[in-house]
Amino acid sequence: MLTRVKSAVANFMGGIMAGSSGSEHGGGGCGGSDLPLRFPYGRPEFLGLSPDEVECSADHIARPILILKETRRLPWATGYAEVINAGKSTHNEDQASCEVLTVKKKAGAITSTPNRNSKRRSSLPNGEGLQLKENSESEGVSCHYWSLFDGHAGSGAAVVASRLLQQHLTEQLQDIVEILRNSAVLPPTCLGEEPEGAPPSSRTLTRAASLRGGAGAPGSPGTPATRFFTEKKIPHECLVIGALESAFKEMDLQIERERNSYNISGGCTALIVVCLLGKLYVANAGDSRAIIIRNGEIIPMSSEFTPETERQRLQYLAFMQPHLLGNEFTHLEFPRRVQRKELGKKMLYRDFNMTGWAYKTIEDDDLKFPLIYGEGKKVRVYDLTKYDHGADDVLILATDGLWDVLSNEEVAEAITQFLPNCDPDDPHRYTLAAQDLVMRARGVLKDRGWRISNDRLGSGDDISVYVIPLIHGNKLS
Numbered sequence: 458m459l460t461r462v463k464s465a466v467a468n469f470m471g472g473i474m475a476g477s478s479g480s481e482h483g484g485g486g487c488g489g490s491d492l493p494l495r496f497p498y499g500r501p502e503f504l505g506l507s508p509d510e511v512e513c514s515a516d517h518i519a520r521p522i523l524i525l526k527e528t529r530r531l532p533w534a535t536g537y538a539e540v541i542n543a544g545k546s547t548h549n550e551d552q553a554s555c556e557v558l559t560v561k562k563k564a565g566a567i568t569s570t571p572n573r574n575s576k577r578r579s580s581l582p583n584g585e586g587l588q589l590k591e592n593s594e595s596e597g598v599s600c601h602y603w604s605l606f607d608g609h610a611g612s613g614a615a616v617v618a619s620r621l622l623q624q625h626l627t628e629q630l631q632d633i634v635e636i637l638r639n640s641a642v643l644p645p646t647c648l649g650e651e652p653e654g655a656p657p658s659s660r661t662l663t664r665a666a667s668l669r670g671g672a673g674a675p676g677s678p679g680t681p682a683t684r685f686f687t688e689k690k691i692p693h694e695c696l697v698i699g700a701l702e703s704a705f706k707e708m709d710l711q712i713e714r715e716r717n718s719y720n721i722s723g724g725c726t727a728l729i730v731v732c733l734l735g736k737l738y739v740a741n742a743g744d745s746r747a748i749i750i751r752n753g754e755i756i757p758m759s760s761e762f763t764p765e766t767e768r769q770r771l772q773y774l775a776f777m778q779p780h781l782l783g784n785e786f787t788h789l790e791f792p793r794r795v796q797r798k799e800l801g802k803k804m805l806y807r808d809f810n811m812t813g814w815a816y817k818t819i820e821d822d823d824l825k826f827p828l829i830y831g832e833g834k835k836v837r838v839y840d841l842t843k844y845d846h847g848a849d850d851v852l853i854l855a856t857d858g859l860w861d862v863l864s865n866e867e868v869a870e871a872i873t874q875f876l877p878n879c880d881p882d883d884p885h886r887y888t889l890a891a892q893d894l895v896m897r898a899r900g901v902l903k904d905r906g907w908r909i910s911n912d913r914l915g916s917g918d919d920i921s922v923y924v925i926p927l928i929h930g931n932k933l934s
Contacts (some may be wrong), residue, residue, distance in 0.1 A: 491720075492718065492719055492720040493719060493720060494613070494719065494720050494721075495613065495616070495617050495715060495719035495720070495721050496616050496617060496620050497616075498548055498612055498616060499511060499616075500514060500523065500539075500549070501537070501539075501552065501553040501554060501555075501619070502554070503525065503530040503531055503537070503553075503554075503555055504523060504525060504526070504530075504537075505526060505527060505530065506523070514541060514549070515541055515547070515548065515549065516541070517541060517542065517543055517544040518902075520540050520541055520543065520899060520902075520907075521540070522538055522539070522540045522892055522895050522896060522899070523538065523539050523540065524536075524537065524538045524888050524889075524891070524892050525537045525538070525885075525888045525891075528884040528885060528888065531555050532555070532557060532601050532929075533601070533925060533926055533929040534884055534886075534887055534926055534929070535555065535603070535887060535923060535924065535925045535926070536885075536886070536887030536888035536889065536890055536891040536892075536922075536923065536924035536925075537553065537555075537888060537891055537921075537922065537923050537924075538888065538891035538892040538894070538895045538921075538922050539551060539553070539895065539919070539920060539921040539922070540858075540895050540899050540919070540920050541919055542858070542917055542918050542919045543906075543907060543917035543918075544917070545917065545918070546611075546612075546919075548612045549612070549919045550607065550608030550609070550611065550612045550615060550723070550725075550919055551605065551606065551607050551608065551615065551856050551858070551919040551920070551921040552605075552606040552608065552612065552615040552616055552618070552619035552725070553603075553604060553605050553606070553619065553921055553923070554602075554603075554604050554619040554620070554622075554623065555601075555602065555603045555604070555923075556601075556602050556623055557599060557600070557601055557602070558599065558600050558601075558602050558623060558626070558627050558630075559597050559598070559599050560597055560598045560599075560600065560627055560630040560631055560634045561597040561631065561634065562597070562631060562634050562635050563628075563631035563632060563634075597634065598630070598634050598637055598638060598733065598734070600630075600731055600732055600733040600734075601730075601731070601732040602623050602626070602729070602730070602731055602732075603729070603730040603854060603923055603925065604618075604619060604622060604623070604727065604728065604729050604730075605727075605728045605745050605854055605855070605856055605921055605923070606618045606619050606725045606726065606727050606728075607725055607726040607743060607744070607745055607856045607857060607858075607919070607921075608722075608723050608724070608725045609723050609724050609725060609726070610722065610723035610724065611722025611723030612722065612723065613720065613721040613722030613723055614712055614721055614722065614723050614724045614725040615723075615725035617711075617712055617715075617721055618708055618712070618725055618727060621708060621711065622704060622705075622708045622727065622729070625703075625704040625705075625707045625708050625711075626700065626701065626704040626729075626731070628704075628707075629699075629700035629701075629703045629704045629707070629815070630697070630700050630733075632700070632815075632816055633696045633697070633700060633816075636693065636696065637693060637696070637697075637733075637734060691792060691805060691814055694736065694738075694813075694838050695813045695814045696805075696813065696814060696815070697731070697733060697736075697738055697813065698738065698740075698811075698812060698813025698814070698836040698838075699805075699807065699811060699813030699814040699815035700813070700815060701729065701731065701738060701740045701813065701836060702740070702807075702810060702811040702812065702813050702815070702836075703811070703815045705727065705740070705742060705810075706810060708727075725743075726741075726742055726743020726744060726745050726856075726857075727740075727741070727742045727743060727745075728740075728741045728742075728743070728745035728746070728747060728759065728854055728856075729741075730747065730852065730854060730925070732841070735840065735841050735842045736838055736839065736840050736841065736842075737758075737838070737839040737841060737852065738836055738837075738838055739758040739759050739836065739837040739838075739839070740759075740836050741759035741760065741761075743761075743857075744761045744857040744860070745759070745854070745855065745856045745857060745860075746759050746761065746854075746855060746857075746859075746860045747759040747837075747852060747853065747854045747855075748852075748853050748865050748868065748869070749839065749850070749851070749852050749853075749927070750849075750850065750851055750853065750868075750869045750872050750873070751844065751846065751850045751927070752847070752850065753869065753873050755865050755866065755869050756839070757837075757865070758837045758839065758852065759837060771788075771809075772788045772789075772790070772808065772809030773788075773809040773810075775788030775809075776788050776808070776809055786825050786826050786827065787822055787823055787824075787825040787826070787827055788808070788809065789806050789807070789808055789817075789823060789827065790806060790807050790808075790827050791804055791805065791806050791823070791827060792804075792805050792814075794826070794827075795819055795823050795824055796824075797824055799819050800819050800820070800821070800824075801818060801819065802818070802819055803816040803817065803818055803819070804816065804817065804819055804823075806823075812836060813836060841927060844927075846926075846927040846928045847928060848876070848881050848926065848928050849872070849873065849876040849877060850926070850927045850928065851872060851876075851887065851890070851924050851925060851926055851927060852923075852924075852925040852927060853868060853872070853894070853922065853923070853924060853925075854922070854923040854925070855868075855894070855920070855921065855922040855923070856918075856919065856920060856921045856922075857918065858898060858916045858918035858919050858920035858921070859894060859895070859898045859916065859920050859922055861898075861916055861918060862898050862909060862913065862914070862915060862916045863894070863897060863898050867897075868894060871893060871894060871897055872890060872894075872924075875889075875890050875893050876890055887924040887925070887926055888924070890924045891922045891923065891924040894922050894924070895920050895922055897909060897910070898915065898916045898920050899915050899916055899920060900913075900915025900916070901915075
């Protein structure tokens with residue numbers, strides 16, 4: 458992960474998880490080779506490899522392609538394959554993880570109790586009538602989580618992120634789990650949207666949606682003028698996006714802190730997919746990529762790491778050089794103007810490294826006028842319930858080892874040629890498709906190195922690929 462300074466060029470997910478460079482086993486920052494490893498090096502746990510198999514996988518000459526041996530280890534019959542690089546680093550610096558997460562309400566978390574008898578539209582975000590998976594012991598929400606991490610200057614940060622990022626995400630989702638649960642049974646609307654046909658006084662609901670703890674309605678006695686400020690409409694998807702962004706930031710900070718105590722080498726990119734309430738959320742920091750192939754059509758689901766919008770650039774500048782604000786503005790953004798009586802309460806906000814929204818406790822500095830009031834680029838969200846997916850419609854996640862040599866079109870062509878020729882009842886069909894993509898990108902070893910089609914230079918980088926069938930999303934509606 459990037460440190461806070463490097464996040465100046467962060468994209469919408471808070472930046473590449475990058476740290477100080479170091480040797481394969483060397484730490485970064487204040488770390489050193491005499492410090493213990495945070496986690497031992499290994500390959501993804503779901504591969505189920507023995508130590509001998511892990512060692513054999515590190516053959517830079519043969520470059521054996523590793524595939525998932527037991528399909529039941531991953532949800533949705535997801536396919537996975539990987540291969541090590543051609544010698545640029547001792548270890549495969551890619552890492553991957555996949556889990557089913559259960560998010561339970563945190564003690565003292567934000568809650569809301571909808572009035573089921575009210576005829577007015579609620580101001581809470583909506584889940585469009587989706588059914589929730591509940592934990593048998595207590596109320597909660599289950600979601601699927603896939604991740605890829607590409608280590609730079611060592612595998613340490615990638616290993617740590619593959620083990621811990623899902624924990625940070627779970628903690629962030631705990632703050633909004635009650636809102637998400639309620640949103641699944643309420644009419645379609647947005648946070649901050651005025652109930653249909655309701656009188657102006659009903660805007661109290663819109664304020665309560667963005668501020669937990671209660672607040673007076675705009676224009677009520679004691680409420681200061683809001684100047685040009687109006688309330689934002691914040692869909693529930695933005696709360697999930699904010700949770701993802703906050704999880705990236707917390708993972709970044711943890712790696713930075715733990716370099717003092719552990720040997721955590723290098724940094725890493727991160728590509729995350731979360732399936733929650735029938736929607737896929739794709740978050741990317743770095744040069745990995747995700748695309749959906751549906752009926753042969755290519756739907757990009759991520760953007761490579763690039764400097765972000767003017768909003769985020771200005772917010773970052775204000776964060777780094779607050780004196781430029783003349784002690785009058787705050788670089789944080791809120792759905793509406795913050796009032797003094799809201800000190801100590803929680804309100805939705807976003808910082809320069811965010812496009813989603815999360816909650817923070819209001820402090821004195823938050824009472825200053827916001828520098829920015831605008832929209833930025835969104836984490837990609839795909840509603841699985843809006844489409845009838847076939848068995849050959851898939852989401853592809855891969856590190857840059859694949860995309861450096863194969864275009865979106867070439868990957869889509871490979872998938873549309875390969876999957877129809879597989880037995881539709883073969884539980885390994887998506888793993889075989891992932892293996893085929895890795896093979897196409899790696900190529901074969903010839904006198905002039907690894908070569909792919911048309912005698913082009915093959916990928917000498919680590920390659921990791923998920924092939925996730927979307928047909929399972931039809932079961933979520």
